[in-house]
Structures are given as structure tokens and as C-alpha cells.
Amino acid sequence: GPDKPTVNIVSPTDPQPARFVLVNSTINLTCSTSSEPPAQYLWSVGESSDTNVPSSPVLILDRIQLDQAGIYSCIVTNARLSRTVRTTQMITVYVAPLVILSRRVVRETQGDATVTLTCEVRSNPASIIHWFKGEKVLRSNEKLKISPNSSEIQIRNFSLETDTGNYSCSCRNPLGENRPSLTLTAPLVMGVTVQRLNRTAASIAWEVRGSDVVTSFLVQSQVSTQRARSSSWATLHEAGMAERAVTVTQLQEEQGYSFRVLPLTGTQPGAPSPTQSVAPAVDNQLSVGAIAGIVVGCLVGALLILLLIILLIRCTCNVIAFCVSNMSVPLRVCVCVRESL
Numbered sequence: 014g015p016d017k018p019t020v021n022i023v024s025p026t027d028p029q030p031a032r033f034v035l036v037n038s039t040i041n042l043t044c045s046t047s048s049e050p051p052a053q054y055l056w057s058v059g060e061s062s063d064t065n066v067p068s069s070p071v072l073i074l075d076r077i078q079l080d081q082a083g084i085y086s087c088i089v090t091n092a093r094l095s096r097t098v099r100t101t102q103m104i105t106v107y108v109a110p111l112v113i114l115s116r117r118v119v120r121e122t123q124g125d126a127t128v129t130l131t132c133e134v135r136s137n138p139a140s141i142i143h144w145f146k147g148e149k150v151l152r153s154n155e156k157l158k159i160s161p162n163s164s165e166i167q168i169r170n171f172s173l174e175t176d177t178g179n180y181s182c183s184c185r186n187p188l189g190e191n192r193p194s195l196t197l198t199a200p201l202v203m204g205v206t207v208q209r210l211n212r213t214a215a216s217i218a219w220e221v222r223g224s225d226v227v228t229s230f231l232v233q234s235q236v237s238t239q240r241a242r243s244s245s246w247a248t249l250h251e252a253g254m255a256e257r258a259v260t261v262t263q264l265q266e267e268q269g270y271s272f273r274v275l276p277l278t279g280t281q282p283g284a285p286s287p288t289q290s291v292a293p294a295v296d297n298q299l300s301v302g303a304i305a306g307i308v309v310g311c312l313v314g315a316l317l318i319l320l321l322i323i324l325l326i327r328c329t330c331n332v333i334a335f336c337v338s339n340m341s342v343p344l345r346v347c348v349c350v351r352e353s354l
Contacts, residue, residue, distance in 0.1 A: 014048030015089045020102040021045070035188070036108035040074040044087035046098070052089040074104075079137060082106040110136040110184035110191040118171075118254065120228040126171040126279035128197060128226060132164050132182035140184040145192075147179055171226060173199045173281050200227040200276035202286035212266035212294040218258040219274045219286060227276045227283070228254050232261060237269035237290055246273065266294040 023041045024030040034040055046052050056072045074081060082104055090097045113133040120126055134140050142163035144151040151166065153159045158167040168176055181194035204220040217232055230252040235245045249261045264270060271290045276283035 014094075015046045015052040015091050015096065015098050016048070017098050018044045018046035018052075018087045018089045018100045020085070020087050020100055022102065022104075033105040033107045034077060036078060036106055037076045040077055040104065042072040042074070042085060042087075042102065042104075044070050044072075044089070044100070046089045048089065048091050050091070050093055052091055055088040055090070057086040057088060058083055077104075077106055079106050079108055079135070082137075105137075107137050107188055108135070109188035110134055110140045110186055112182065112184050112191045112193050114182055114193040114195055116195060116197070118226055118228060120254075120279060124280045125169065126226065126228050126281075128168040128171050128176070130166050130168075130180055130182070130195070132184065132193075134164065134184045136184065136186050136188075138186050140186045143183045145181045145183065171197075171278060173226070173278055173283065177226070196224045197226050198222060198224040200225040200278060200283040202230070202274045202276055202283075205272070205274055205286045205289050207272050207289040207291055209264075209291045209294060210260065213264045214260060214262045215264060215270070215272070215291055216258065216260050217272050217274065217289075220257060221276065225276070226278050228279055229277045230254075230256065231275040231277065231282075232259050232272065233275055233285075234261070234270050234272050237271050264294075269293045 021043045022030040022034075023043070024034050024038050026038050027034040027040075030038075030040060042056075044054055044056070053068065054070050055068050072085070084101050084103055086099050086101045088097060088099045111134070115131050115133070117129045117131070118126060119129070130144075132142055132144075134142065144159060144163070144166050151157055151159070156169055158169065159165070166180075166182075177197050177199055179194055179196050181192050183190060183192040185191075200221055202219050202221055204218075206218045207215055209215045219230070221227060231248045232250040232252060233246040233248050235247065250259050252259050261272075269290060269292050271288045273288050274286040
């Protein structure tokens with residue numbers, strides 16, 4: 014010996030482990046041979062140059078994964094005779110479809126928006142993929158382009174009126190079906206905040222939903238005193254699809270402003286955001302000239318009051334002196350004289 018070994022596969026959860034086993038199953042491979050003296054056992058995956066695994070007749074694969082599928086070799090050696098014999102066994106691992114559905118939005122050079130949906134599938138046997146919008150099966154046409162292996166679908170010249178909705182990819186193999194979905198919506202700008210940074214600059218920030226299809230944002234303003242007409246909005250900045258905040262400059266410090274954010278899908282405008290306003294940039298401190306004017310005004314006012322007091326005192330003194338020097342004059346005459354003075 015040794016004779017050519019045999020490999021027996023046992024799985025408590027798989028009825029035909031020699032044909033295939035399911036992912037996460039536990040597999041026992043038992044190698045046996047006749048040899049005198051008893052043979053030494055080695056296990057190897059793939060070619061003989063691969064790293065050997067534990068040297069015992071039984072190899073246990075716990076919770077087997079897709080990347081563990083392949084050729085397993087049982088190598089038996091009779092040390093006395095320097096004789097080595099090998100037997101190989103193919104292990105096939107099956108798994109129901111595991112799917113990740115993602116999207117990518119691109120603005121083409123001509124201004125249109127293209128949305129690409131990608132269905133990343135991990136399965137064995139391979140899955141058959143179908144695309145749906147709602148419950149309608151999608152097929153390639155002038156507007157829709159499905160890749161040869163059906164893993165991607167492109168929606169060209171995306172329309173906010175006709176192309177928004179729920180999309181899904183159905184991935185099916187003999188072990189089951191997986192059908193993830195995602196929703197594409199018209200952009201809706203939310204949570205707009207505006208803060209005046211200094212006399213001539215302000216920061217604007219906003220958010221959108223994860224399902225929104227948007228390629229850029231127009232940050233617009235109008236002077237607060239203007240009537241809110243659509244033609245009165247001026248575009249200050251065009252932000253990219255990933256931007257959520259900008260700083261605008263060259264504002265007039267004596268003007269108040271209203272701001273809004275207008276989302277674009279290609280060249281199609283979405284609904285503008287609610288308006289947010291900032292007040293004119295007015296200083297809380299007075300200028301040197303204003304302070305000097307106030308001081309001068311206060312001094313002049315105080316001087317006038319002082320002169321008025323002096324004048325009243327002099328008049329009163331004159332009346333008293335007149336009355337004292339003319340004791341024979343009746344009191345009512347003094348009063349009349351005082352009033353005339």
C-alpha cells in the first residue's frame with residue numbers, strides 16, 4: 014500500500030453533498046485507504062503546491078463559503094515504501110442570490126441626466142436578472158439600455174415627469190429569488206439655512222433626500238425689498254450634485270437679501286426651496302463722526318438750558334428789587350410789572 018484513497022463527504026444539512034453544498038453548511042470529508050504500516054494523511058486544496066491543511070483522515074469545513082469551493086485532495090503516504098497516492102474531490106458551494114442595488118447619476122455633456130442602476134449579485138449557480146419599474150418588466154430601447162449580462166440599466170435623458178418611481182432587479186437561481194428595490198424621486202431641497210458672515214458675504218446650506226435625482230443646484234438671491242417675482246431671482250452660484258453648502262460674496266452691506274436653492278436634474282428645474290432672508294449689515298457701534306455730533310449737540314443743549322436758567326434768575330431778581338424799592342405800590346402792580354418783565 015497504500016491503495017488509492019477514497020473520500021466520503023457528509024453534511025447534516027445537504028442531501029447530496031457530493032454534488033453541491035449550501036453556503037454556511039458544515040462539511041466533513043473523510044479519507045480512507047489500506048496501508049501497512051498505516052498511511053500518513055495530508056489534505057490539500059487545488060494543486061499539490063498549495064498549502065497543506067491538517068494531517069488527519071478527517072477534514073472539517075465549518076460554515077463553508079463560496080471562496081472555499083474547489084478541488085480538495087487527500088494525500089496518503091507509506092513512509093516505509095516512500096509511496097504517495099492522491100485522490101481529488103470537487104466541492105461545489107451553492108448560495109441563493111445576495112444582491113446589492115445601487116445607483117449613479119451623471120450629467121452628460123449635452124446637459125441631460127443619465128441614471129445608472131447597478132445590480133451586484135453574488136450567487137451560485139449564476140442568477141437570471143430581470144429589471145422592473147413597479148411591476149412592469151423593463152427591456153432595452155432608445156431610452157433604456159440594459160447591459161449584456163443584465164447587471165446594469167441606464168436611463169438616458171432622465172425625465173422628472175415620466176422616469177421617477179420604484180425600480181427593482183429580480184435575481185433568481187434554483188435556490189431562490191432576491192428582488193431589492195430603490196426609489197428615484199424629483200429633487201426636494203430642505204433645511205435651508207442662511208447666515209451673514211460679514212458685510213458682504215453669507216453662507217447658505219441645504220439638504221436633499223437620498224432618493225432625489227439631482228445633478229446641480231442654483232443658489233439664487235433677490236434684494237428683500239423687491240417683489241417676489243420669478244424673474245427677479247439672480248443666480249449667484251451653481252453647486253455640484255455633491256455640494257450642500259456655499260459661500261456667496263459681493264453683497265451690498267446696506268441691503269437685506271432673500272435666498273433660495275433651485276435643484277436641477279440635467280436642465281430640468283425642480284421645485285425651489287423655501288426662501289430664507291438676512292437683514293442688512295448694520296453696525297451696532299456708532300461712527301466717530303456720529304459720536305462727535307451727539308457730544309456737540311449735548312453741549313449746545315446744556316448751554317441753552319444754562320442761559321435760560323440765568324435769564325429766569327435775572328428776571329426774578331428784577332421783580333423782587335422793583336417791589337422792594339416801591340413798597341407803596343400795591344401787590345397786584347408788582348405782579349403786573351413782574352409779568353411785563
